[in-house]
Amino acid sequence: MMKNGTNTEDGLLLKALGLGDMKAFDVIFNKYFQKMKRFLCGFLDSEEEAEDLSQDIFVKLWQNRTVLKDVDNLNAYLYRVAKNTVYSYFERTLKIETSIDLLSDTPTTESLEEILFANELEELIDLTVEQMPTQRKAIFIMSRKEGVKNHEIADRLNISVRTVETHISAALNDIRKVLSLLLLFF
Missing domain, CATH: 1.10.10.10 (Winged helix-like DNA-binding domain superfamily/Winged helix DNA-binding domain)
Structure with a gap:
């Protein structure tokens, strides 16, 4: 294990991806794409839409590859991106307004x-x-x-x-x- 839950394989893949290694991206894509798609299918009526959004997640992963060296846990990072992607999707399609309550105590x-x-x-x-x-x-x-x-x-x-x-x-x-x-x- 590497820092905070990233396994050695994911850590090496993240480093290689950060350097622009397409093979590392392919390995990550093959390892996590179906997992992302299944997660998004739980929120969406359309498997095709879930697949499109899953592809968007990996486009964002590639676009942000240079900052992935700071990622401690690839699985958690992808979950966060998936969560943000589904929120953005619902915001666009359902015009959901999200409000954040300020915490009174620290x-x-x-x-x-x-x-x-x-x-x-x-x-x-x-x-x-x-x-x-x-x-x-x-x-x-x-x-x-x-x-x-x-x-x-x-x-x-x-x-x-x-x-x-x-x-x-x-x-x-x-x-x-x-x-x-x-x-x-x-």
Whole structure:
């Protein structure tokens, strides 16, 4: 292992890539492309779009190759680029506005990392909810964000309690799927 989680092979590949070695780029591409594509498929309805965005990630990797010597963990770096790519995609297509809350206290580095991870996780869940079918999204928001009970949701929407439960279960499965894809990177 090299510094902070980059294995020796990835470290050598990053150094070679930083020097413009096309073979190193090919090895990295072959090793990580499908992983990136699967991760992005968890957010997108289109496998073709996920493939296009995955290719964009590797274009950015090539364009930024000279600064990769500072990367401690290639897997985490690619995850970060993938996350930013999917955010940009949703921002362009859904006009999502992201706001950042200022922290009132100066947290420790460890608590700051936990806060950032929790915020990123919440953003990923929110993006997943935004992609849900209209009724499932509405039911999930009423249930989990507004705290409305299942029988009240059923009354409001003039549907059965069982239908409400089915939508909540499907929404949670969608979120679990995204979270399991996220865990591939850790």
